[in-house]
Amino acid sequence: MDLLMRPITVLHVETNGVDPERADATRVTVCDVDGGEIVGRWIIDGLADTTADSTRINGTPGSWSARFGVEQMTLRHDVDRLLFTELDTQLLLCNNAPWTLRVLGYSVFEPFVLDVSVLDQISQGARPRARTWHALCTAHGVRSTDVCASYLEILRTLCVHNDDLRTVEPSTVHTVQQGVFRARAEDYRSWLARTPDRAHEVEGVRTTWPV
Numbered sequence: 001m002d003l004l005m006r007p008i009t010v011l012h013v014e015t016n017g018v019d020p021e022r023a024d025a026t027r028v029t030v031c032d033v034d035g036g037e038i039v040g041r042w043i044i045d046g047l048a049d050t051t052a053d054s055t056r057i058n059g060t061p062g063s064w065s066a067r068f069g070v071e072q073m074t075l076r077h078d079v080d081r082l083l084f085t086e087l088d089t090q091l092l093l094c095n096n097a098p099w100t101l102r103v104l105g106y107s108v109f110e111p112f113v114l115d116v117s118v119l120d121q122i123s124q125g126a127r128p129r130a131r132t133w134h135a136l137c138t139a140h141g142v143r144s145t146d147v148c149a150s151y152l153e154i155l156r157t158l159c160v161h162n163d164d165l166r167t168v169e170p171s172t173v174h175t176v177q178q179g180v181f182r183a184r185a186e187d188y189r190s191w192l193a194r195t196p197d198r199a200h201e202v203e204g205v206r207t208t209w210p211v
Contacts, residue, residue, distance in 0.1 A: 008033040009089040020102040024048035045069040097210035112170040181209035
């Protein structure tokens with residue numbers, strides 16, 4: 001079955017920090033994809049201390065979060081309900097899956113995952129590099145303003161240029177991504193270990209994917 005024709009749930013999370021163990025979600029967007037097109041969209045704002053730096057990154061002002069956000073536990077409950085009850089997610093599309101899922105508190109995640117950043121590295125072939133979000137969008141010729149739509153369009157362009165990806169089973173893609181992510185993380189750990197002023201960061205590098 002064509003990968004793009006499968007039911008897909010798209011997930012994007014914006015936070016008030018970069019440490020997934022400490023950051024709160026300021027906004028979570030969930031999209032339902034059917035037949036390769038977004039047919040439903042839900043936005044959940046989280047009550048969080050939104051700093052000027054985080055507003056500059058994700059565009060959500062603190063005043064909005066304070067007035068309209070829900071408590072973090074309520075937000076997680078609402079995301080769970082969307083993913084696993086209303087949408088019955090079997091295939092999740094996101095970017096930077098380990099960070100995205102950890103910030104929502106997932107230590108175990110059953111659905112298969114498509115991570116546009118990791119898929120992009122696989123498509124690069126030899127000596128792949130991880131691109132920043134805007135570099136990723138530029139490389140695939142998509143606009144970065146609607147992030148969830150961008151995830152879908154990046155997947156679409158990857159499928160156009162890689163017939164194997166279009167026809168492969170989600171479980172196979174998931175397993176290949178695990179290996180690519182682990183190899184990159186282990187290389188990074190090795191580099192840190194060889195760098196005296198950063199060797200202490202080694203233990204903070206996770207090698208498991210997606211969580």
